[in-house]
Amino acid sequence: xxxxxxxxxxxxxxxxxxxxxxxxxxxxxxxxxxxxEFLSIVGPSGCGKTTLLRVLAxxxxxxxGEVSRIxxxxxxxxxxxxxxxxxxxxxxxxxxxxAAFGCEMQGVPRRQRESRAREHLRRLGFAGRERAxxxxxSLGMKQRVAVARCFLSxxxxxxxxxxFAALDCERRLHLQQALLDLWEQNHKxxxxxxxxxEEAILLSDRIxxxxxxxxxxxxxxPVRLPRPRASAVTMTEEFLLLKRLVASKLGLYAGWSEVTx
Amino acid sequence: xxxxxxxxPPAVFLAGWQALAARGALxxxxxxxxxxxxxxxxxxxxxxxxxxxVGATLLRMLLGxxxxxxxxxxxxxxxxxxxxxxxxxxPFISALNSTPKLVLLPMLMLFTGVGETARIVPVAxxxxxxxxxxxxxxxxGVNQAYVELARNYGAGRSALVRRVYLPASLPGIxxxxxxxxxxxxxxxxxxxxxxxRNGLGSMIWMAWQTFATEKLYIGVIATATLGALFHRGLQxxxxxxxxxxxxxxxxx
Ligand SMILES: Nc1ncnc2c1ncn2[C@@H]1O[C@H](COP(=O)(O)OP(=O)(O)OP(=O)(O)O)[C@@H](O)[C@H]1O
Ligand SMILES: [Mg+2]
Numbered sequence: 001x002x003x004x005x006x007x008x009x010x011x012x013x014x015x016x017x018x019x020x021x022x023x024x025x026x027x028x029x030x031x032x033x034x035x036x037e038f039l040s041i042v043g044p045s046g047c048g049k050t051t052l053l054r055v056l057a058x059x060x061x062x063x064x065g066e067v068s069r070i071x072x073x074x075x076x077x078x079x080x081x082x083x084x085x086x087x088x089x090x091x092x093x094x095x096x097x098x099a100a101f102g103c104e105m106q107g108v109p110r111r112q113r114e115s116r117a118r119e120h121l122r123r124l125g126f127a128g129r130e131r132a133x134x135x136x137x138s139l140g141m142k143q144r145v146a147v148a149r150c151f152l153s154x155x156x157x158x159x160x161x162x163x164f165a166a167l168d169c170e171r172r173l174h175l176q177q178a179l180l181d182l183w184e185q186n187h188k189x190x191x192x193x194x195x196x197x198e199e200a201i202l203l204s205d206r207i208x209x210x211x212x213x214x215x216x217x218x219x220x221x222p223v224r225l226p227r228p229r230a231s232a233v234t235m236t237e238e239f240l241l242l243k244r245l246v247a248s249k250l251g252l253y254a255g256w257s258e259v260t261x
Numbered sequence: 262x263x264x265x266x267x268x269x270p271p272a273v274f275l276a277g278w279q280a281l282a283a284r285g286a287l288x289x290x291x292x293x294x295x296x297x298x299x300x301x302x303x304x305x306x307x308x309x310x311x312x313x314x315v316g317a318t319l320l321r322m323l324l325g326x327x328x329x330x331x332x333x334x335x336x337x338x339x340x341x342x343x344x345x346x347x348x349x350x351x352p353f354i355s356a357l358n359s360t361p362k363l364v365l366l367p368m369l370m371l372f373t374g375v376g377e378t379a380r381i382v383p384v385a386x387x388x389x390x391x392x393x394x395x396x397x398x399x400x401x402g403v404n405q406a407y408v409e410l411a412r413n414y415g416a417g418r419s420a421l422v423r424r425v426y427l428p429a430s431l432p433g434i435x436x437x438x439x440x441x442x443x444x445x446x447x448x449x450x451x452x453x454x455x456x457x458r459n460g461l462g463s464m465i466w467m468a469w470q471t472f473a474t475e476k477l478y479i480g481v482i483a484t485a486t487l488g489a490l491f492h493r494g495l496q497x498x499x500x501x502x503x504x505x506x507x508x509x510x511x512x513x
Binding site for chain 1: 504
């Protein structure tokens, strides 16, 4: 079955004005992502990943290029929602209100949206603290609430900016699994930014490796591991080959000759 | 938690004072002993004099600061929301901010006669300016990341105001409120000092003129106590209204 393109950006360029002069964050960047695709972006810090997601979400207008959201015949919904890296929750709302915010904006009645929010929070391992305020939570907990909110709103495309970066190894594995399970149920288009090569391989159908600032795509790595996936896949030969490939494209392990899958 | 540590310094101070007074080391005309002050205070409470003076001050202060604060809040929020309003009003607000409100008293008495209006308007203006400036700053200081976030989820204008701008500026507005109430008390008592026949300020002035030293002390202590009580009350109210911790951490 041919998958429709849901989100496309072409020849994006973003320059920030800072006190030290202009900073080129993105340069001539073109990419597209399809229906039911889980796309990951890995790249060095400061290469423009967050900037790209803000542009894709429509909250930052790029200096050059354009973003198009393409409606699909099977899903008329065109919302593109971003789980941002920081300030992802409103400090003045409780966990429950934050998680239900998307539904609130869609006009879902309070009782209904709160019970749905509770359900999603529970699946992300977040029971019992629904009445807490964000300042009472750890960074990792906040990110989970933000992920729950995104899933609850059921957008066409979900953009996630390092949502699990602040978690310890065990929690991270647990949540990667939770994310995979949630995703198996809705198969929405996801653009997922991470620093973690293993995480990218475990979750994605395709990985884009970005260069140093300004961010450009230096490699595209398809991941054809079978789905549904579980974290055990990280122990397979195939996985390790992919890991070497992505890592070498990233310029990690300098001195290695490039490996091909 | 040490519940009453703050009682320690005044207790030590009063005990020392009392001891010195008992030895006759202090001139009672200038430094009446704490026990004498306490007795006088009880007398004034019994006769209802202290209550009446405190009541008069409170009435002026509350009337003025509530009127001023409501108007100032409305003004500050609309300046924050509409650039044109801000640009046209901001110079006047800053000018008013640096004018001591007390100097307006003679002018106001000229216009409105010697009466309560002339006494309350400076109090109202004090609150008005402080609230207008703090509300404006609070609205302008709202982190744009939250606005972006709400917009991304489809928030329209009214949802943005209700769910982002208002709650985000509440801590700043509260700071203004606390400041405004404190300053209102100061200005009320100052006005009473020079231009009223009742209230704590007038009581203090009369006490000075008649050399009623105890009353002088009691007036000053009552004023300070009122200020402290308002401060604590507003802090408690703030903790209730802003459970997300305006002081603890503003960012999430
Ligand atoms: N608002 C801004 N003003 C000025 N410069 C900015 C701004 N936002 C980002 N930049 C600069 O643009 C570049 C890309 O930033 P961006 O946040 O997109 O990087 P990133 O890839 O997300 O990094 P990280 O992995 O550390 O999150 C950086 O050099 C950053 O300093
Ligand atoms: Mg980033």
